[in-house]
Each structure stands twice: as structure tokens, then as C-alpha cells.
Amino acid sequence: MxxxxxxxxxxxxxxxxxxxxxxxxxxxxxxxxxxxxxxxxxxxxxxxxxxxxxxxxxxxxxxxxxxxxxxxxxxxxxxxxxxxxxxxxxxxxxxxxxxxxxxxxxxxxxxxxxxxxxxxxxxxxxxxxxxxxxMLYLVEAKSAAMEATNQMAHRFLGAKTEAEAEALSDELTGLKNRRALDQVLSRFLAGKNRFALMHLDLDFFKAVNDTLGHAAGDKVLQEVARILTEETREGDTVARVGGDEFVLVMKGLTDQVRLSAIAQRMIDKLEVPITFRDDLCQISASIGMVSSSDYAEPNADQMMDDADVALYASKKRGRACYTIYTPDLRE
Amino acid sequence: MHGLIDRSLESFLRGTYGDEFWMNLIREIDPGFDSFEPMFRYDAILTQTVVNQAAELLGKTRDNLLEDFGTYLIVDTRSERVRRLLRFGGVDFTEFLHSLEDLPGRARLAVPDMDMPEIEVDELSEGAYVLSICHPEPGFGHVILGALRALADDYGALALLDYNGRSGQTETLSVDLLDMSHTEGRSFDLAAGTG
The missing domain is CATH 3.30.450.260 (Haem NO binding associated domain)
Structure with missing residues (x-):
């Protein structure tokens, strides 16, 4: 043994x-x-x-x-x-x-x-x-690899934040965002370009979101973006400035008759029900408008504020309509 | 090529010849970025272009530049990690040489997609080694030559190292170990951050 x-x-x-x-x-x-x-x-x-x-x-x-x-x-x-x-x-x-x-x-x-x-x-x-x-080698090699990865993640986060800060378009619709709108307005104002400003707010959009969900809401916003882009000319600006709020800048256009026609046609088109899966989404839009030619010295804040007042007037009149700003709307 | 290699090459060039040199170099090559990311992969052609272009700008041979790169990896404090990870290979230079065959495996333990050449170590007679370094991209032999020269110093060993050429994908180096403990060498503490 x-x-x-x-x-x-x-x-x-x-x-x-x-x-x-x-x-x-x-x-x-x-x-x-x-x-x-x-x-x-x-x-x-x-x-x-x-x-x-x-x-x-x-x-x-x-x-x-x-x-x-x-x-x-x-x-x-x-x-x-x-x-x-x-x-x-x-x-x-x-x-x-x-x-x-x-x-x-x-x-x-x-x-x-x-x-x-x-x-x-x-x-x-x-x-x-x-x-x-x-084992010690592995611990050290792993920490080195982890450190490299972490540093990279931080660099990318920095780059992402920077890119977002510099981004000029709205991710969902591809329209311009508020930052881009501000740039367009200040450019137009500095260059003494004539233009009209339309503030457009969707009606009944909340109902779509609430009853059919956010996916339906997103689809509607994308459709709206497509329609607004179609109804404007190259050189005009369409920006999404809030959830269901849009601002349009119509370059060189201050004629009230033509602006009214454009606004009405947009509302008509937006009222055509949008299909989402098996459902129809019915929305409309209210619009408030101002023209730079109505001001001795137009400035962006004043024009946005006045367009807002006109938009509010449209809402008050029962929605699905447009209003051209006049000072008596403030009374 | 693994970004860690490209990034180390960048650190070597920036650290040795300055940021301005690097920016000129990368502008000339124009890969669409001005710094390598260590955890990305890049086309090996780009790595070779960086090496060739840098050598030309510096009026050096490519081989010498790569050898300097290898030395930098061991000697410079900015790449202290590399020296440490390599020193884990053995307690003396002989043991370290024998551990070189494990090097690709060790590298992949930490970074699974790391490219490292396959290395074979043969002891022809006592203290006389031949290293075969096999990789599709030429140049690893010179980097390893530079690194080994620095590591021999690091271990305090006196060794003669030579590059014997490349045939097919294999580069060969010869190492003649004359004195294992010629000097004190640099100390190596297993614990990180202490030496």
C-alpha cells in the first residue's frame, strides 16, 4: 500500500x-x-x-x-x-x-x-x-481597461452635451428648433428683411396623445411637420418650439391677403384625419400672425409676444382659425 | 489595429515630439479625427500611415522610430502601466523572457480583442535566445526590440539584442543575456501605485 x-x-x-x-x-x-x-x-x-x-x-x-x-x-x-x-x-x-x-x-x-x-x-x-x-496582473489590467473605457465615456458625454447644445433641429420632426428660430429672426431683423411670423398651436392634440398614446402623438407631429413644410416655400422657416407649438417665418411676405390664404390652407390640410394603425387622428390648428412691416422698429420679442396674443384670440374664437395681430386684441 | 495601440503611439509622438507635431501629422493624414480612442478599432493601414508619416517628418527610419516607441512604453512615466503589466511576467529577466510566449494571452485576458503578435521563445544555448514574432502587420518586432532593451535595464540585466529581419509574417530577434544582475534595476512592487 x-x-x-x-x-x-x-x-x-x-x-x-x-x-x-x-x-x-x-x-x-x-x-x-x-x-x-x-x-x-x-x-x-x-x-x-x-x-x-x-x-x-x-x-x-x-x-x-x-x-x-x-x-x-x-x-x-x-x-x-x-x-x-x-x-x-x-x-x-x-x-x-x-x-x-x-x-x-x-x-x-x-x-x-x-x-x-x-x-x-x-x-x-x-x-x-x-x-x-x-491575479494581481489581472486586477491591474482590468482597472487599466476600465479606466480607459471610463475616460472614453466621459469624453463622449462631453461631446454629446456639446453637440446637443449646438443642435439646431428638433429630433422628432426634423424641423428647426427654438435656437435655430432665434438665429433666423435675428438674422432677418439685422438684415432688415421683411417677413411674417406665424405662431401655430395644434388643437385637440392632447386628446390624441391621451387616447391613442405617445406613438400616435409622435406620428401626428411628424405629419404636421410634413404638411407645414409642404405649405411653405424654400427660404421660409418652420420651427417646433414646444410640444405641439410651431413658429413659421415667411420670408419677404407681409401681404395680409396672401398670409390669410396660407394660414387657412394649412388649417384645412391639418384637419384631414391622420391614420395611425387602425385609428384616425383628428386635429386642427389655431394660428396667430404678425408682419414685420407693422412695426417701425421690429424686434423678435415684441413680434413673438404679439403673435401669441393673436393666437390666443384664435383660441378664444373657438379654435381652428387664424387671427392677424392688431393692437385692439390686447384690450 | 486596436485603439490602445494607436493611442499609445499617439501618446509617444505627442509626449516625445510635442502636441504641435502631432496636430501637423494628423492634419496631413486627415483621418477625420485628431485623436485615437483607446477602445476603438482602426484600420491597420492608418496605423502604418501614422508611423511612416511621422518617420518621414522626423527624418528617422521607420525601424528606429518603432524601436523608440517600444522604449517609451517601458521608460516613460505616462505609460507606467505597460511596464508594470509586463513586469508581472517574471521575477527576473530570464523568467520574463520565458513569459513572453504568454504575452498575447495575457493581453487578451484584459482586453479580449487586443491584437498582439504570437511570440515564440527558443533558448539556443544558455543565455542565447531567439524570439520569433509573428503578425500580419510588420513593425511589432522593432517595438518589442525597443521594449526589451528597456526592460533588460529595468530588471538590471545586461543583454545584447538584435533585429534579424522579417520573413513572411515572422520577425526574429536575438537576445544574448550576458549578466542577469548587472545593476540593481528598478524595483517592482506587486501593489499598484507603490513602485
């Missing part, structure tokens, strides 16, 4: 095979310390010290005598070093044949990253077969 024959191992061999091992005598007193463990355990002279003064054996249960330890031959033990850091260790032990002694082999387990720094350990402190160094 050669399998049961004990093997003999020199301490030198033990030191490079298991540099974190302890040999204890029958009283639990340390008789040999592995070279790596010597750098880790507290105290200069470890031989002759009771193992229970060096480490605390916590699990599977609190062990305070060597006889208790012996019962856990081959089990996984959880320990803590009795130093200021209470560094956790894992270990396993075996009773030595032919004596009452015990061989206890230890490792840092998951606490290894902190432990190598704390005790100043080097690659040569671990057995060649020990994967500790590979």
Missing part, C-alpha cells in the same frame, strides 16, 4: 512549495515558518510562539486549541492575522504523520490586492504555481 506511505519533505522544499505555511507542535506552538509568512505575521521571533497569538481562527467555528484545529483536517479555514489590519487569510491544515504536529498552509484569498501592498510582497514571495501574481 504505497499510497499510505508518508512522504518526507525537507524544510527547504516546504519553503518553496508552500512559502506561507506554518508547522505547529502538539501544543500549537510554531516550530517552522514559511519565508513569505515571516514577512506577514507580527513579531520578529515567531518560533516558540503559540499560533493562537498570531492568528485568530474564526470559521467554520472559533478555534482556540490545537485539539479543536485537528478536527478540521483538510477543511477550509478562515483566519485573521492579529495585527492592526486584521488581514483575513484562508488556510487548510493537515495532521503530520508520526507526530502530534500540524502543517497549516495559508493564503490571502480575496484580500490579496491589499495584502501585497501592506506587507511589501514581491513575485518571488509566491510559489511558482500560485496564481496570485496572475
Amino acid at each position: 504505497t499510497a499510505h506511505l508518508p512522504i518526507s519533505l525537507s524544510f527547504e522544499a516546504l519553503d518553496y512549495m508552500m512559502p506561507m505555511s506554518l508547522v505547529l507542535n502538539s501544543n500549537g506552538v510554531v516550530t517552522h515558518v514559511g519565508p513569505t509568512l515571516r514577512k506577514v505575521l507580527p513579531g520578529k521571533v515567531l518560533e516558540g510562539t503559540s499560533v493562537f497569538r498570531l492568528v485568530e481562527m474564526r470559521r467554520p467555528k472559533k478555534l482556540t486549541s490545537i485539539d479543536q484545529v485537528r478536527e478540521f483536517n483538510g477543511a477550509k479555514l478562515y483566519l485573521r492575522i492579529r495585527d492592526t489590519h486584521s488581514t483575513p487569510l484562508i488556510g487548510t491544515m493537515t495532521c503530520l504523520p508520526g507526530s502530534e504536529g500540524v502543517l497549516l498552509n495559508l493564503s490571502f484569498g480575496i484580500s490579496v490586492v491589499e495584502a501585497v501592498g501592506r506587507y511589501g510582497l514581491a513575485g518571488s514571495d509566491f510559489a511558482p504555481t500560485d496564481l496570485t501574481v496572475e
Whole structure:
């Protein structure tokens, strides 16, 4: 039965095979310390010290005598070093044949990253077969890769915020947004271009959203955008400035008869029901209009405000109609 | 080519020859951006163009520039990571040389789509090694040559290194290790941030 024959191992061999091992005598007193463990355990002279003064054996249960330890031959033990850091260790032990002694082999387990720094350990402190160094490599490589990814995410977030801030179009409809509208108005005003401003607000849009959902609402807004673009000329501006609010800038056009015709045609077209899946979405629009030619010194804020007043008048008259701004609307 | 490689090359050129040099270079190549993203992939032709163009602007040979790049990866504090990750390969220069065959595997542990050449290390006689470096893109041999020269210093070893040429996809280097502990070398702490 050669399998049961004990093997003999020199301490030198033990030191490079298991540099974190302890040999204890029958009283639990340390008789040999592995070279790596010597750098880790507290105290200069470890031989002759009771193992229970060096480490605390916590699990599977609190062990305070060597006889208790012996019962856990081959089990996984959880320990803590009795130093200021209470560094956790894992270990396993075996009773030595032919004596009452015990061989206890230890490792840092998951606490290894902190432990190598704390005790100043080097690659040569671990057995060649020990994967500790590979694990440390992996931890470091992973953090490097993660750091690169994080930095990239931050760069992209910055670029996205910047791009959004500079964006001039409304994402859903592709129309211009308020920022673009402001730019157009200030350009027109600075260049003394004549133009009309229409403030258009959808009627009954909320009902579509509420009864058929946001997908239907989005479809309607896209249809509205298409119609408004069709009913305007190149050079005119159609902007979506709120949920269901649009502002149109008609370049060079201040003739009230023509503006009225355009406004009415838009309302008519917007009233044609829009199909969404199996449902028909019925909306309309109210419009308020102003012309730059009605002002001695037109400015954007005043014109927007007046168009708003005219829009409100349309709403008050029962919606689905247009109003050209006159000062008496404010009375 | 993996962006980490392109980005490192960019850092080397920026760090060594200045941001202005880099901006001139990238403007001339005009890839549509002025900085590489480390986690993207780029066409290998672009990487080669950067190397060729930089070498031309600097009046250096391509081989020398790549070798300098390899040295930079080990020596410069901005790429301290690379040095550290490589030093995990072995406790001394010999062990490190033997670990080079694992290098592509190690790199892929951290970044699965990393491109690294396959490396074979043969010890012809004691202390005399031949390294075969195989990759479809030429140039890795010179980068590794530069890196190994710097790493020999880092380990405190005295070694003679030579580039023996490229045949097919394989570049060969010879390493003659004269003295394992010629100097103290630079210390290496397993714990990050301590040395």
C-alpha cells in the first residue's frame, strides 16, 4: 500500500512549495515558518510562539486549541492575522504523520490586492504555481481597461452635451428648433428683411396623445411637420418650439391677403384625419400672425409676444382659425 | 489595429515630439479625427500611415522610430502601466523572457480583442535566445526590440539584442543575456501605485 506511505519533505522544499505555511507542535506552538509568512505575521521571533497569538481562527467555528484545529483536517479555514489590519487569510491544515504536529498552509484569498501592498510582497514571495501574481496582473489590467473605457465615456458625454447644445433641429420632426428660430429672426431683423411670423398651436392634440398614446402623438407631429413644410416655400422657416407649438417665418411676405390664404390652407390640410394603425387622428390648428412691416422698429420679442396674443384670440374664437395681430386684441 | 495601440503611439509622438507635431501629422493624414480612442478599432493601414508619416517628418527610419516607441512604453512615466503589466511576467529577466510566449494571452485576458503578435521563445544555448514574432502587420518586432532593451535595464540585466529581419509574417530577434544582475534595476512592487 504505497499510497499510505508518508512522504518526507525537507524544510527547504516546504519553503518553496508552500512559502506561507506554518508547522505547529502538539501544543500549537510554531516550530517552522514559511519565508513569505515571516514577512506577514507580527513579531520578529515567531518560533516558540503559540499560533493562537498570531492568528485568530474564526470559521467554520472559533478555534482556540490545537485539539479543536485537528478536527478540521483538510477543511477550509478562515483566519485573521492579529495585527492592526486584521488581514483575513484562508488556510487548510493537515495532521503530520508520526507526530502530534500540524502543517497549516495559508493564503490571502480575496484580500490579496491589499495584502501585497501592506506587507511589501514581491513575485518571488509566491510559489511558482500560485496564481496570485496572475491575479494581481489581472486586477491591474482590468482597472487599466476600465479606466480607459471610463475616460472614453466621459469624453463622449462631453461631446454629446456639446453637440446637443449646438443642435439646431428638433429630433422628432426634423424641423428647426427654438435656437435655430432665434438665429433666423435675428438674422432677418439685422438684415432688415421683411417677413411674417406665424405662431401655430395644434388643437385637440392632447386628446390624441391621451387616447391613442405617445406613438400616435409622435406620428401626428411628424405629419404636421410634413404638411407645414409642404405649405411653405424654400427660404421660409418652420420651427417646433414646444410640444405641439410651431413658429413659421415667411420670408419677404407681409401681404395680409396672401398670409390669410396660407394660414387657412394649412388649417384645412391639418384637419384631414391622420391614420395611425387602425385609428384616425383628428386635429386642427389655431394660428396667430404678425408682419414685420407693422412695426417701425421690429424686434423678435415684441413680434413673438404679439403673435401669441393673436393666437390666443384664435383660441378664444373657438379654435381652428387664424387671427392677424392688431393692437385692439390686447384690450 | 486596436485603439490602445494607436493611442499609445499617439501618446509617444505627442509626449516625445510635442502636441504641435502631432496636430501637423494628423492634419496631413486627415483621418477625420485628431485623436485615437483607446477602445476603438482602426484600420491597420492608418496605423502604418501614422508611423511612416511621422518617420518621414522626423527624418528617422521607420525601424528606429518603432524601436523608440517600444522604449517609451517601458521608460516613460505616462505609460507606467505597460511596464508594470509586463513586469508581472517574471521575477527576473530570464523568467520574463520565458513569459513572453504568454504575452498575447495575457493581453487578451484584459482586453479580449487586443491584437498582439504570437511570440515564440527558443533558448539556443544558455543565455542565447531567439524570439520569433509573428503578425500580419510588420513593425511589432522593432517595438518589442525597443521594449526589451528597456526592460533588460529595468530588471538590471545586461543583454545584447538584435533585429534579424522579417520573413513572411515572422520577425526574429536575438537576445544574448550576458549578466542577469548587472545593476540593481528598478524595483517592482506587486501593489499598484507603490513602485
